[in-house]
Amino acid sequence: MNKGKKVTAFQQRVYDAVRLIPAGYVSTYGGVARFLGVRSARAVGQALRRNPFAPQVPCHRVIASSLAIGGFNGRRRGAEIRRKLALLAAEGVAFERGRLKDAGRLWNFRKGS
């Protein structure tokens, strides 16, 4: 998996967890954080924001707990965000007004792994 790119152990852990999310499903920063055993969703967001791997780590499959789209490529709103929405839509995840339309697409972790 990782080569050349130097990432911290925490980042590696976050990427590993995010990779477990199957296409067509999404998770939340807090969910990943709890899965890793940390209490801060911000730390997860930071790790994903600096994700040196692009499609390998589906950072676009991670949204906010309020079903908000969250951010993408360092932007919380803008053209990058619509790309994230497009990626999710392509996977079968529908969004409305910047929020997840169907909460049933939330991935709880600890299920298929």
Next chain:
DNA sequence: TACAAGCAATAGT
């Protein structure tokens, strides 16, 4: 809906 406080990690100084 809007504001404030708590939380953990990275990057820059």
Next chain:
DNA sequence: ACTATTGCTTGTA
């Protein structure tokens, strides 16, 4: 080593 910043979350008003 310290400070500032961040793709968050939850609680109150």
